[in-house]
Amino acid sequence: MITLTPLRNFDVPVHASCINPDEFKSKTLKEIAELPVTEGNRNLTLSDLFKIEQDKTETPSITLNGDFKKVKRVGQGMKTGEIIINGNAGMHTGERMAGGKIVINGNADSWTGSEMKAGTIEIHGDAGDYLASPYRGSGTGVKGGYIIVDGSVGNEVGCYLKGGVIKIKGNAGIFLGYHMTDGAIYVEKQCSSRTGAAMTGGKIILAGTVTELMPSFTIDSIKPKVKVDATQSVAGPFYVFLGDLADHGTGKLFVSKTNNPQLAFYEKYL
Numbered sequence: 001m002i003t004l005t006p007l008r009n010f011d012v013p014v015h016a017s018c019i020n021p022d023e024f025k026s027k028t029l030k031e032i033a034e035l036p037v038t039e040g041n042r043n044l045t046l047s048d049l050f051k052i053e054q055d056k057t058e059t060p061s062i063t064l065n066g067d068f069k070k071v072k073r074v075g076q077g078m079k080t081g082e083i084i085i086n087g088n089a090g091m092h093t094g095e096r097m098a099g100g101k102i103v104i105n106g107n108a109d110s111w112t113g114s115e116m117k118a119g120t121i122e123i124h125g126d127a128g129d130y131l132a133s134p135y136r137g138s139g140t141g142v143k144g145g146y147i148i149v150d151g152s153v154g155n156e157v158g159c160y161l162k163g164g165v166i167k168i169k170g171n172a173g174i175f176l177g178y179h180m181t182d183g184a185i186y187v188e189k190q191c192s193s194r195t196g197a198a199m200t201g202g203k204i205i206l207a208g209t210v211t212e213l214m215p216s217f218t219i220d221s222i223k224p225k226v227k228v229d230a231t232q233s234v235a236g237p238f239y240v241f242l243g244d245l246a247d248h249g250t251g252k253l254f255v256s257k258t259n260n261p262q263l264a265f266y267e268k269y270l
Contacts, residue, residue: 002024002029003062004063005064006050006051007048007051008049010070012040015038015072016037017073017074019071019074019083020075023035025061025080033045033052037049060083061081061082062083062084064083065086074094075097078097078102083100083102083103087106088107089109090109091109093112095113101122102119102122104122104125107128109128110128110154112132113132113142113147114134114135115140115142116142116145117142119145121147123149123151124150125150126152127153128154129155129156129157131147131154131158132159133157133158133178141161143162144163146164146165147166150170151169153171155192157173157177158180159175159178160178160181161183162180165184166184167188167228170188172191174192176196178198178199180202180204182201183202184202184205184229186228187204188208189207189208189209190211191208191210192211195214196214196217198247200244202252204252205226205234206255206256209259210255213255218243219239220241222238222240222257223238224236224238226254236258238255238257239263239266
């Protein structure tokens with residue numbers, strides 16, 4: 001196992017996509033220390049910014065101790081291994097991840113898990129905007145894997161989702177699941193407006209309260225429970241809405257009936 005600890009606080013962003021089990025594999029400690037990073041506009045090496053230690057433990061592959069909020073692209077494209085971050089994580093953590101596991105014992109910044117294909121990201125805090133969402137102008141959404149958030153998330157989470165599962169134990173901001181075509185998103189507490197806008201497939205499960213529903217969704221039925229994934233089902237009852245009809249969508253919104261009595265008027269359309 002390799003352990004990295006910042007040598008000081010970072011005032012400007014650090015790009016360190018080399019912090020990756022696939023990059024570290026089969027390298028000596030000296031070779032790892034010489035891997036390139038940038039701090040602002042300066043080209044440096046990993047050892048210029050981090051204390052690097054090694055022990056014989058194989059799992060996890062990499063442990064990061066300290067505040068990594070300014071450190072971007074940790075675990076980018078990783079296929080194997082495990083990264084544990086004991087602190088906050090920076091932007092683009094786990095971007096294009098294709099396997100392995102990242103555990104964040106803190107908060108995660110924006111675009112965590114962007115373009116993810118497989119693997120698991122556990123966030124034992126809050127996550128910022130654009131979790132599991134592509135960059136502006138791109139439609140390359142998450143295709144697989146698991147993202148689990150113990151806290152709340154920001155806006156535009158799971159946009160263009162094409163597969164995989166996102167579980168949020170706290171609240172979610174606006175435009176959750178925008179343009180999603182497949183996969184599942186589960187929110188345990190409050191969800192804001194514009195949920196499922198332009199979605200054409202997949203499912204969003206809202207077990208808590210909702211701010212509003214878009215008028216381009218139509219009620220279909222009431223279900224006693226709903227399956228999130230192969231390991232979890234949630235007891236209802238749930239209203240089932242179909243949409244986004246403005247985009248000829250067949251996605252499903254499952255909304256808690258008990259926690260949203262303001263939606264009872266929809267029942268007359270069943």
